[in-house]
Amino acid sequence: MHLFGGIEAGGTKFVCGAGTGPDDFETARFPTTTPEETTAAAVAFLRERAGGQLKAVGIGSFGPVDLHPGSPTFGYITSTPKLAWQNFDLAGTVARALNVPVGFDTDVNAASLGEARWGAAQGLSDSVYLTVGTGIGGGAIVHGRVLHGMLHPEMGHIRIPHDTARDPYPGECPFHSDCLEGLACGPAIEERWGKPARELGEDHPAWALEARYLALALNAWVCTLSPKRFVLGGGVMNQPQLFPLIRRELASILNGYIRSKEVTEGLDRYVVPPKLGSRAGVLGALVLAGQAFENAQSQGTTA
Amino acid sequence: MHLFGGIEAGGTKFVCGAGTGPDDFETARFPTTTPEETTAAAVAFLRERAGGQLKAVGIGSFGPVDLHPGSPTFGYITSTPKLAWQNFDLAGTVARALNVPVGFDTDVNAASLGEARWGAAQGLSDSVYLTVGTGIGGGAIVHGRVLHGMLHPEMGHIRIPHDTARDPYPGECPFHSDCLEGLACGPAIEERWGKPARELGEDHPAWALEARYLALALNAWVCTLSPKRFVLGGGVMNQPQLFPLIRRELASILNGYIRSKEVTEGLDRYVVPPKLGSRAGVLGALVLAGQAFENAQSQGTTA
Numbered sequence: 290m291h292l293f294g295g296i297e298a299g300g301t302k303f304v305c306g307a308g309t310g311p312d313d314f315e316t317a318r319f320p321t322t323t324p325e326e327t328t329a330a331a332v333a334f335l336r337e338r339a340g341g342q343l344k345a346v347g348i349g350s351f352g353p354v355d356l357h358p359g360s361p362t363f364g365y366i367t368s369t370p371k372l373a374w375q376n377f378d379l380a381g382t383v384a385r386a387l388n389v390p391v392g393f394d395t396d397v398n399a400a401s402l403g404e405a406r407w408g409a410a411q412g413l414s415d416s417v418y419l420t421v422g423t424g425i426g427g428g429a430i431v432h433g434r435v436l437h438g439m440l441h442p443e444m445g446h447i448r449i450p451h452d453t454a455r456d457p458y459p460g461e462c463p464f465h466s467d468c469l470e471g472l473a474c475g476p477a478i479e480e481r482w483g484k485p486a487r488e489l490g491e492d493h494p495a496w497a498l499e500a501r502y503l504a505l506a507l508n509a510w511v512c513t514l515s516p517k518r519f520v521l522g523g524g525v526m527n528q529p530q531l532f533p534l535i536r537r538e539l540a541s542i543l544n545g546y547i548r549s550k551e552v553t554e555g556l557d558r559y560v561v562p563p564k565l566g567s568r569a570g571v572l573g574a575l576v577l578a579g580q581a582f583e584n585a586q587s588q589g590t591t592a
Numbered sequence: 593m594h595l596f597g598g599i600e601a602g603g604t605k606f607v608c609g610a611g612t613g614p615d616d617f618e619t620a621r622f623p624t625t626t627p628e629e630t631t632a633a634a635v636a637f638l639r640e641r642a643g644g645q646l647k648a649v650g651i652g653s654f655g656p657v658d659l660h661p662g663s664p665t666f667g668y669i670t671s672t673p674k675l676a677w678q679n680f681d682l683a684g685t686v687a688r689a690l691n692v693p694v695g696f697d698t699d700v701n702a703a704s705l706g707e708a709r710w711g712a713a714q715g716l717s718d719s720v721y722l723t724v725g726t727g728i729g730g731g732a733i734v735h736g737r738v739l740h741g742m743l744h745p746e747m748g749h750i751r752i753p754h755d756t757a758r759d760p761y762p763g764e765c766p767f768h769s770d771c772l773e774g775l776a777c778g779p780a781i782e783e784r785w786g787k788p789a790r791e792l793g794e795d796h797p798a799w800a801l802e803a804r805y806l807a808l809a810l811n812a813w814v815c816t817l818s819p820k821r822f823v824l825g826g827g828v829m830n831q832p833q834l835f836p837l838i839r840r841e842l843a844s845i846l847n848g849y850i851r852s853k854e855v856t857e858g859l860d861r862y863v864v865p866p867k868l869g870s871r872a873g874v875l876g877a878l879v880l881a882g883q884a885f886e887n888a889q890s891q892g893t894t895a
Contacts, residue, residue: 353851368851415741429816431734431741438718438734438818439852446849447812450753464849509750513732513816515741546749546767548656548671549742 291344291582294335294387295574297396298350298379300371304571305331307338311407311565311572324377332386345585346383347392347577349399349570354379356394356441364393390585392577396570398435400563401428403573404520408564413517417510418563419444420523421503425470429514436514445470449505456481456498473502475525491530500531504538507560511543517551522563529562536560594885597638597649597690598877600699601682603674607874608634610641614710614868614875627680635689648888649686650695650880652702652873657682659697659744667696693888695880699873701738703866704731706876707823711867716820720813721866722747723826724806728773732817739817748773752808759784759801776805778828794833803834807841810863814846820854825866832865839863 290309297304301321308314315338319330335343353369355362364380384391394402401410401418410416410430419427427444429436436442451460451467458481462471471477478486482495489495507519521535536556543552551559563569593612600607604624611617618641622633638646656672658665667683687694697705704713704721713719713733722730730747732739739745754763754770761784763770764777774780781789785798792798810822824838839859846855854862866872 427816431739432737434735436734436817439820439854440818440850442818443815443850446815448753448808448845450751464847465845505751509812510816512746512749513730513813514739515743515745517742542751542768544767547743547746551742 291579292339292342293575293578293582294339294343294346294389295571295578296331296335296346296348296383297399297570297574298348299396299570300351300369303327303331304567305334306568306571306575307335307343308575310575311568314568314572314575316568316571321371323373324379324382328379328382328386332383335387343387343389345390345392345578345582346387347394347399347574347579347581348380348383349394349396349574349577350379351396354393354395356437364391390578390581392574392579392581392584394435394573394577395426395428395441397426398428398437398441399571399573399577400522400569401430401520401573402435402576403565403569403571404522404563405430405433406576407572408569409520409561410518411564415514415516416518416520417444417514417516418520418522418569419503419506421473421521421525422475422523425474425523427510429510429516431514444506444510445474447506447509449502449509469502469506473499473506473525478525486525486528491528496528496530496534499525500534500538503531504535504542507535507539508542511539511547511552515549518558519560520563521560522569526562532560532562594647594882595642595645596878596881596885597642597646597692598874598881599634599638599649599651599653599686600702600873600877601651601653602699602873603654603672606630606634607870608637609871609874609878610638610646611878613878614871617871617875617878619871619874624674626676627682627685631682631685631689635686638690646690646692648693648695648881648885649690650697650702650877650882650884651683651686652697652699652877652880653682655698657696657698659740667694693881693884695877695882695884695887697738697876697880698729698731698744700729701731701740701744702874702876702880703825703872704733704823704876705738705879706868706872706874707825707866708733708736709879710875711872712823712864713821714867718817718819719821719823720747720817720819721823721825721872722806722809724776724824724828725778725826728777728826730813732813732819734817747809747813748777750809750812752805752812772805772809776802776809776828781828789828789831794831799831799834799837802828803837803841806834807838807845810838810842811845814842814850814855818852821861822863823866824863825872829865835863835865
């Protein structure tokens with residue numbers, strides 16, 4: 290069992306962990322201040338916890354990030370509105386400080402990997418992790434690997450039917466107005482109903498509408514990615530009444546067309562909450578560390 | 593170079609081919625009558641063409657089909673409205689007749705594989721092939737392999753925004769009314785405008801509307817699969833004026849949000865017609881044959 294490090298690099302905090310897996314994993318949190326200060330705190334924690342035994346580090350980062358293999362700025366945070374972090378070489382800084390291979394991906398891809406390895410999608414070759422909070426983001430696992438394609442998904446920005454008679458709210462996405470994120474993220478709920486999502490009662494009509502929008506999106510991903518399970522996390526999904534509402538809407542939208550047993554045998558096990566809670570991202574980063582270690586090993590073997 | 597066979601099993605005809613690739617490939621067509629008669633014709637053609645040298649056969653089939661590995665009815669056509677073909681063991685019948693390994697997938701997945709190997713998406717690890725005709729179907733290549741997930745995509749059945757003021761036509765999908773297929777397949781165009789798509793002039797407003805719907809769908813797949821290219825085929829796409837209209841709508845919908853060079857450097861190379869024409873399916877079946885041969889070899893080696 291190799292000792293790896295994980296860093297979930299968020300816009301407000303860094304969650305760091307060192308260990309071999311979820312049952313042997315110590316974490317710490319550091320506020321996101323300057324790149325130098327925050328990465329120094331993360332590096333110091335990993336150095337101290339691992340005592341020279343660290344084999345690799347994985348980072349799941351806020352973005353936008355450069356994930357193009359071979360790009361001169363691979364592993365950088367790029368055009369973020371957080372000015373101090375613009376064009377910061379996050380992966381390279383950590384790699385040089387600790388002198389180990391570093392795996393790098395988006396925060397949501399890391400979380401999807403964590404849930405697929407040790408969480409609610411454990412053992413499944415194909416799954417989707419969605420986070421519904423300040424924004425909406427998704428990570429897809431296909432053939433057991435994170436889907437990147439030309440870059441990475443931007444699942445929050447698909448367009449879904451918007452019934453403006455039922456919901457005249459125009460949407461809050463600065464790029465697309467009423468894309469999924471524009472209609473269904475936490476700030477959209479707050480702006481539409483005049484108070485934060487967490488202050489709306491569980492019978493508030495906000496939840497039926499939210500479930501409708503999320504189910505329309507899930508339908509698009511069922512028809513496109515054909516995942517074996519959806520894991521829905523993020524602050525908005527802390528409303529447990531959403532899950533049965535989403536399942537009911539999804540069944541209604543699918544209308545019996547998809548005949549896979551995952552869908553036809555009831556959706557209770559198909560649309561589920563995360564199992565790793567707030568550790569999904571940093572545990573996913575640990576998986577990225579393992580992958581970086583294996584890549585370095587195989588390159589060493591063939592070099 | 594191994595000699596393989598390919599069968600594109602369609603609802604009205606079977607296209608069969610034998611060879612080593614697109615430059616060495618002889619094809620024949622047989623009408624789809626009874627399962628016994630049609631498969632016998634296909635088998636006889638492959639047997640005669642290959643003269644005992646056939647290493648494997650691939651089949652891209654109309655459906656629904658059973659693609660679950662390990663299922664007792666894997667390789668069967670299942671609940672098709674073509675009664676004689678219901679629960680017919682297509683893959684098994686061909687394998688027993690020719691005594692070679694048989695690869696099996698949907699017709700659209702085979703076409704996507706053909707275009708990815710030898711056609712308009714050649715050399716790309718991630719692409720989407722869409723056929724827009726009597727129905728709408730898509731196949732996704734992810735990490736160089738056909739995406740199956742729990743079964744296979746049903747891309748035609750995603751829901752897209754339907755502006756009923758601009759387009760009061762209710763959609764023709766018997767399951768979902770105004771899903772993508774319900775709004776944008778060939779029969780929907782004919783029903784909406786009162787004449788077949790091929791009889792509408794190239795300036796007919798039908799095409800701007802069609803482009804809008806297809807671009808909304810492409811946006812969903814850009815945001816979900818992040819493909820490096822879209823290949824759009826099928827009868828409706830034989831209208832060349834559709835391509836610039838779709839590209840313009842897609843750029844407008846994306847609105848600068850996706851920063852990959854594939855998208856930002858203009859969409860002329862991102863949304864393209866097929867290169868293999870009517871041979872995409874049967875050449876894709878040839879790729880499936882190669883995969884089946886390699887699988888059989890590796891199982892033989894490890895057994």
